[in-house]
Amino acid sequence: MSKTTASDALRGSGRVSAETKARVLAAAAALGYVPNGSARHLRRASTGxxxxxxxxxxxxxxxxxxxxxxxxxxxxxxxxxxxxxxxxxxxxxxxxxxxxxxxxxxxxxxxxxxxxxxxxxxxxxxxxxxxxxxxxxQHAETVGALMDHLSASGASRPALIVAGDASDWAAAVHGGFRDWCARHGMEPQVRTVPFDAPADEVRRAARELLALRPEIDALVCGPAGAAAGIGPLLREEGRTPGRDLLLASCVDSQAMQLADPPITSIDLRxxxxxxxxxxxxxxxxxxxxxxxxxxxxxxxxxxxxxxxxx
Amino acid sequence: MSKTTASDALRGSGRVSAETKARVLAAAAALGYVPNGSARHLRRASTGxxxxxxxxxxxxxxxxxxxxxxxxxxxxxxxxxxxxxxxxxxxxxxxxxxxxxxxxxxxxxxxxxxxxxxxxxxxxxxxxxxxxxxxxxQHAETVGALMDHLSASGASRPALIVAGDASDWAAAVHGGFRDWCARHGMEPQVRTVPFDAPADEVRRAARELLALRPEIDALVCGPAGAAAGIGPLLREEGRTPGRDLLLASCVDSQAMQLADPPITSIDLRxxxxxxxxxxxxxxxxxxxxxxxxxxxxxxxxxxxxxxxxx
DNA sequence: CTGTGGTGCCGGAACGTTCCGGCATGTCGG
DNA sequence: CCGACATGCCGGAACGTTCCGGCACCACAG
Known part of the structure; x- marks a missing residue:
């Protein structure tokens, strides 16, 4: 019983009779043999x-x-x-x-x-x-679908809070929003925040945006989770999320499900x-x-x- | 220049003159040499x-x-x-x-x-x-400190929603709560949920608990994030979180910071x-x-x- | 009987590193 | 001048696997 035969039997390569193969497998199982990954990877020039x-x-x-x-x-x-x-x-x-x-x-x-x-x-x-x-x-397309939905729900002055264009995802969301607005003859209101902006920074951005443009009637949030912090803010300002201001998030999460009201969002799977x-x-x-x-x-x-x- | 000398120079082991060592390091850098992990681990019988x-x-x-x-x-x-x-x-x-x-x-x-x-x-x-x-x-002790704080804020009928005892953390929170209640002569109200309970299940548990025991004036939530979903629930039921019912979470997160009102919690670092x-x-x-x-x-x-x- | 081809098994080399022991050479105290 | 010891360097073996080529055997066609 040579190492070569054992190796062939265990890996199913080479030429080994069924009987020998069975014996090798039985012995390996009995001894609790585990192939050495380092040796294998060294020989195969791969790391696994x-x-x-x-x-x-x-x-x-x-x-x-x-x-x-x-x-x-x-x-x-x-x-x-x-x-x-x-x-x-x-x-x-x-x-x-x-x-x-x-x-x-x-x-x-x-x-x-x-x-x-x-x-x-x-x-x-x-x-x-x-x-x-x-x-x-297809982030841009899905943001378009979201915008279609907001529009159908009566929004005509949408705004977006999104991370800068350092990530392709943020850029796609941004672009999808602007394209949709252009196609529908609406003026895009966009506010950018850092990719890793903590939620209170997003909240502050929302507050400033709404102070500047009180006519906004739909707010789309890029950064994950941030939308959840916006509902309370809106109520503070005397607005009712879901009624006089629609709210949506580009990243679904449990927080969106739990928010009050639950927030429309894009499930990225x-x-x-x-x-x-x-x-x-x-x-x-x-x-x-x-x-x-x-x-x-x-x-x-x-x-x-x-x-x-x- | 043997492999041994090179190896010694690169790893700082063995006996190598400063001059040789410098030459080896320079050559390695010039050639972009990277040691082969598999070979090293094979030889050293470790995987890194x-x-x-x-x-x-x-x-x-x-x-x-x-x-x-x-x-x-x-x-x-x-x-x-x-x-x-x-x-x-x-x-x-x-x-x-x-x-x-x-x-x-x-x-x-x-x-x-x-x-x-x-x-x-x-x-x-x-x-x-x-x-x-x-x-x-020290989860039990910290839960005790949390209870001290709730008590100082006027709570006298505390309740806990916590995962079952499958994890040591949940057991410690549970035990800490019961111990504190025993030491302070209060009846512990506890409701357990699965470790991976989705937040709406936690919310349902809270609803049932409060319906059963309307006198509860402080609610401590074990499961991470779940407390954030409880504020809205309380408002629905005509209660005001932070005033007629104190709310705390055993796991801090951004959601706790963002909730309305922000939720007292334990930062687990x-x-x-x-x-x-x-x-x-x-x-x-x-x-x-x-x-x-x-x-x-x-x-x-x-x-x-x-x-x-x- | 010979050549051809298939099957089952095996020995040895190779992967790239580390470690052990050994060989020169130099230094220094006696 | 000789032994003892340190320094700098090196050759060879080993880690455990895979792969290449080869050997022995058998079957079968020509």
Missing amino acids: TIGLHVPEVLTRSVYYMAFVFGVVQGAADNDYDVTLITSGRRTPRVDGLVLGDPMADDPLVARLMSAGLPTVTCERFPGAGQADGVVLS PREAGVRCAELLFDLLAGRARPGAERVHPIELIVRDSTRRA | TIGLHVPEVLTRSVYYMAFVFGVVQGAADNDYDVTLITSGRRTPRVDGLVLGDPMADDPLVARLMSAGLPTVTCERFPGAGQADGVVLS PREAGVRCAELLFDLLAGRARPGAERVHPIELIVRDSTRRA
């Missing part, structure tokens, strides 16, 4: 691991956490591990990278994008160069997005997809009382 | 990686996301990678494990706890056996907790800590308007 980076923005944490779990699931399905990459560390030894919402001004993202590794981004990279694979959603990113990366690694591949990940508008004007 | 598991509960996502980033930071400081472990995968090849809030009834946690790897848990494992290291916080878990694990791996070590991680009560009865 992919790297994952997401912006370290706690205000979007529900979204990113679900995304991370999705990537891990997709990797596990392909017998791969996932290691998290945060700033500081030297470029890690991985076979490929998944970058969630890569931001143009993130130096770590820039380094990872130019590391020469097969890379998939969730949303396009707004900086120089493009990843080998991109999973993207982050977990599925993560799975799709991993799948695309493995398709690239296996040659099943060509560099430059783009895949669309569906998202969904969820209408709630905050825009029903019931 | 620790595994991290957290309950896959999106309602606590802000907490766990911060915790995860903390662990990654602590690992990076020790030149280690972190791979995420979720169900399904065979026991991964790692040098140690960090388990966040291990639950007694999680089969994956049971498997990991008995994998024979150096293990650190954040909070004790409520099942059989104990990890080699535990990072824990999850990121620091993650860093401490990683540190303890590396101390164990390096023999700087003995198996059985326990370290206390400080948490903090944050008082806001929901309990000020201003």
